Amino acid sequence: MHTILILGGYGNFGALISRALAQDANLRLIIAGRDETKARNFALELGLMGEQGVALNAEVTALSQQLRALKVNTVIHTAGPFQGQDYRVALAAIAAGSHYIDLSDGRDFVANIGRLNVTARKADVLVVSGASSVPALSSAVVDFFQPEFSRLDTIQLGIASGSKTPGLATMRAVLGYCGKTFSHFENGYWKGIFGWQNLHSRRYPAPVGRRWLGYCNVPDLALFPQRYPNVKTVNFHAGLGIPFAHLAVWACSWLVRWRIVENMAKYTKPLHWLARKLESFGPRTSAMHVELNGIGQDGQRLTRLWHIVARQHHGPYIPCGAAIALAHKLASGELTERGAMPCMGLVTLEEYMNALAGLDIRQIHG
Numbered sequence: 001m002h003t004i005l006i007l008g009g010y011g012n013f014g015a016l017i018s019r020a021l022a023q024d025a026n027l028r029l030i031i032a033g034r035d036e037t038k039a040r041n042f043a044l045e046l047g048l049m050g051e052q053g054v055a056l057n058a059e060v061t062a063l064s065q066q067l068r069a070l071k072v073n074t075v076i077h078t079a080g081p082f083q084g085q086d087y088r089v090a091l092a093a094i095a096a097g098s099h100y101i102d103l104s105d106g107r108d109f110v111a112n113i114g115r116l117n118v119t120a121r122k123a124d125v126l127v128v129s130g131a132s133s134v135p136a137l138s139s140a141v142v143d144f145f146q147p148e149f150s151r152l153d154t155i156q157l158g159i160a161s162g163s164k165t166p167g168l169a170t171m172r173a174v175l176g177y178c179g180k181t182f183s184h185f186e187n188g189y190w191k192g193i194f195g196w197q198n199l200h201s202r203r204y205p206a207p208v209g210r211r212w213l214g215y216c217n218v219p220d221l222a223l224f225p226q227r228y229p230n231v232k233t234v235n236f237h238a239g240l241g242i243p244f245a246h247l248a249v250w251a252c253s254w255l256v257r258w259r260i261v262e263n264m265a266k267y268t269k270p271l272h273w274l275a276r277k278l279e280s281f282g283p284r285t286s287a288m289h290v291e292l293n294g295i296g297q298d299g300q301r302l303t304r305l306w307h308i309v310a311r312q313h314h315g316p317y318i319p320c321g322a323a324i325a326l327a328h329k330l331a332s333g334e335l336t337e338r339g340a341m342p343c344m345g346l347v348t349l350e351e352y353m354n355a356l357a358g359l360d361i362r363q364i365h366g
């Protein structure tokens with residue numbers, strides 16, 4: 001039996017991961033969060049024993065002893081936001097001799113996880129950061145198409161979400177960089193841009209249709225220019241399902257940029273409440289795109305356009321695919337890689353899609 005502890009296991013994405021892994025009889029799951037009642041109740045809802053729901057706080061120093069006492073083989077950390085977090089959960093997992101996977105979308109958090117490489121190798125464990133849509137799925141798509149290119153020039157990425165409200169941690173993360181400056185690689189130079197600006201629309205395959213998009217700060221902006229060394233441009237946009245909500249966030253980005261508002265993350269709770277109220281007015285569909293441009297193996301210009309399209313509010317399962325696939329690979333012993341690294345090259349596109357099997361989610365290759 002491989003024991004997997006999901007920190008934030010009854011949260012938005014944590015619950016979806018827990019649900020998927022609970023189907024595997026070879027895994028023993030432990031649902032963890034700061035609220036013992038919620039953890040126990042969710043464990044029972046999944047058909048597990050009440051004791052498989054435990055109270056655990058990511059911030060306590062005793063975390064590694066607790067993980068050891070629970071005989072945890074792999075920790076899945078979903079208790080974001082990761083922006084501004086240190087590596088205490090990963091270090092506690094390493095000290096307890098457990099593998100570690102997180103869903104981080106924190107740019108620096110994911111990009112610098114390699115700092116734990118030596119420690120993780122000494123403990124003979126795998127530490128993976130960013131096991132989610134970015135950079136795990138995005139890099140799996142680029143890796144899939146890369147052999148078709150003799151030179152890859154541009155990588156354009158984006159996510160158009162549906163109206164299903166994400167968890168507080170996700171909202172806090174994306175509002176945290178609203179109107180704040182960060183850099184991306186454009187035409188071979190690092191350029192300063194502002195979160196949720198560059199308002200424009202893009203047409204996604206039916207039934208998603210046209211969506212508003214704006215700049216978001218994700219690990220890929222730092223990681224891809226290194227992973228794909230000849231690339232000249234890497235950009236990432238995201239959009240909210242409800243047009244009014246997207247335009248409101250865009251307007252707020254100006255308030256932050258003009259220093260009228262200090263940080264939109266302060267307003268996460270009321271905005272989260274409002275988003276839940278508006279859910280039924282927005283689309284149940286969502287999509288992600290990866291567009292690659294460069295020179296093909298035949299010397300001609302080549303464009304590859306990939307989409308993933310989700311219906312019936314199944315979009316929120318997409319960020320969970322990497323953690324599910326990695327958990328299965330670690331438990332089966334198939335994944336023997338050790339050390340600390342961003343989640344790139346560990347899950348193939350096929351494995352990622354297999355983890356989402358049975359959902360109303362499909363890929364479109366162009």
Ligand SMILES: NC(=O)c1ccc[n+]([C@@H]2O[C@H](COP(=O)([O-])OP(=O)(O)OC[C@H]3O[C@@H](n4cnc5c(N)ncnc54)[C@H](OP(=O)(O)O)[C@@H]3O)[C@@H](O)[C@H]2O)c1
Binds near residue numbers: 014034105133134135
């Ligand atoms: N890389 C990507 O592509 C990607 C995509 C989507 C989401 N994400 C990230 O995924 C993360 C999770 O998002 P979500 O929507 O699932 O958030 P969420 O619903 O707020 O879930 C967070 C969970 O963590 C628990 N938690 C919070 N602080 C904790 C602590 N100190 N110790 C233990 N547990 C704690 C919460 O429960 P309690 O408050 O009761 O403890 C909750 O169950 C976010 O940080 C988001 O940015 C990444």
